[in-house]
Amino acid sequence: MMKSIFDTDAPHPEASSLTAFAQNALETRSELRDENSLEEAFKFDGVHALAFAGDKLILKHDRQILDPLFAPYELTSLDPDPDNAVLLGYLASGEPRLAVPVGIDPETLPELYKAIGARSLYRDALLDDGLVSEAAQGFSLLHWNATNRFCGKCGSPTVSQLAGYRRSCSACGHLMFPRTDPVAIMLVIDEDADRCLLGRSPHFAEGMYSCLAGFVEPGETIENAVRRETLEEAGIPVGTVRYHASQPWPMPHSLMIGCYGRAESTDINFDGNELEDCRWFTRSETEAMLARAIGEGKSAPPKGAIAHRLMRDWLEWSAS
């Protein structure tokens, strides 16, 4: 059989598809966004919107089932701002899906409403994966729109265009596009001792260790960002880097780029400003951490997090 460029020994055909926030089934039709798309979507018979108060998604509930989908008329009591709404995309049925910022204070919501941040949305599995992923897209786009109400070049007000996917300066015409911040996140491997490198930030839940990570800076390749961040945070030089998976991360609009890195030495010298601990974990320690719930001793990030995926797939890979 002819060898294919797509044949690899990775444990899954596409690890990215196994991460949280990555199950967005909406067709974005990005090439068709125009000045009428948003108005047409609001008029679509049976359209539903996700509603966001700052960095919280608003949910209705009947004490049992949580429902994030609002008909436009149901938004009225939440103080909606349709001029800064975003058209996320379309369901297979052709129904558009909107994301609408609302002015209501999430602390003073009426009974039978809840306000939930992106992190708990995936960690507590409060909605199905598709809706969680649509919410992630909404969080990112609304955050970007909210932080670009004024022109960075001249300071004048901007207006939303292309259904929330562009903002234009009312004075100088400067155009701004949504932001996606690439982050390198890496599981660094000590191949000789079959161990992986994990760190603990002071912000983490008790006992949790995770992969090192940092923003890719302008002028860097992904591989160089992996090496720079690992050297800065842990003092470990990294040689070969292998891309494994990516994940949208809506806090507020990152793209996690998950890689493996080969450690070229093993003496850790970690940056105490960023990390409160950083150490090597054996295969069996890593297996135990993945199995353990957060709070029951040393643990890993929850299923759905790309760091969990990198750890789990390292174990599966090297076991095969």
Add this chain to the structure above:
Amino acid sequence: MMKSIFDTDAPHPEASSLTAFAQNALETRSELRDENSLEEAFKFDGVHALAFAGDKLILKHDRQILDPLFAPYELTSLDPDPDNAVLLGYLASGEPRLAVPVGIDPETLPELYKAIGARSLYRDALLDDGLVSEAAQGFSLLHWNATNRFCGKCGSPTVSQLAGYRRSCSACGHLMFPRTDPVAIMLVIDEDADRCLLGRSPHFAEGMYSCLAGFVEPGETIENAVRRETLEEAGIPVGTVRYHASQPWPMPHSLMIGCYGRAESTDINFDGNELEDCRWFTRSETEAMLARAIGEGKSAPPKGAIAHRLMRDWLEWSAS
């Protein structure tokens, strides 16, 4: 021998390192950037700066050798703006390297100065790869600083902090960080007929065809961006996606993420707004295009472009 997670059949250990703009040898010391870094760098004995007028790098020359390195005193006649300078990093010697915006109009430069855009800098190989890569970092950072002089949240003036790697609003305190825009760029392969998919934008040099590409949107994985863009631009559904290489692309601050995609059908239906042609090219046609200079019939992007790398490595890979 134990199997390693780092073993692949790729033709190079790290294709990213073979792209233009990726040869930046500066140590950024990003974790040490503080309010004094820039001032200390300007005072460093023997420090040199790259000078940028808008989107052009300024070069001195003696009619033979082009020199982009200016001592601070040499910048005076170019109307420098040191408050918005950026500390790019440090040479192995400890010497800092600066990027300084200058006010002089590149159209009215004195004799023995030239102003060059990022694209010609790499295409015409005017400087060594390391300096071209430093210039790329400078283009991106200065462009970001110049387009964020005012706060997106409240419209007030911002000030540069952390040696050009952060801007802070003078009124509301909102913090802004440099932007890196991930772009999916893909060589889509028809494995049955051993052909690759290339398109021609109306902006391209005559006869040039290249990989399809588009910005990764908030809420997408890299793999989903590859599939969405290929479907939108060429009407071709893509299955398996394999990451190959990345490249910093300073027009103005992108991160090109190069992938292979497996075509699931071959009937092209291209978007006439984005492309003026899109077609399949056989292995031998692709080889000929890579060998041909631009303007001599159908050609490929120049060496150093990640699209060139994707095409070349597909040929090497499947030949092995």
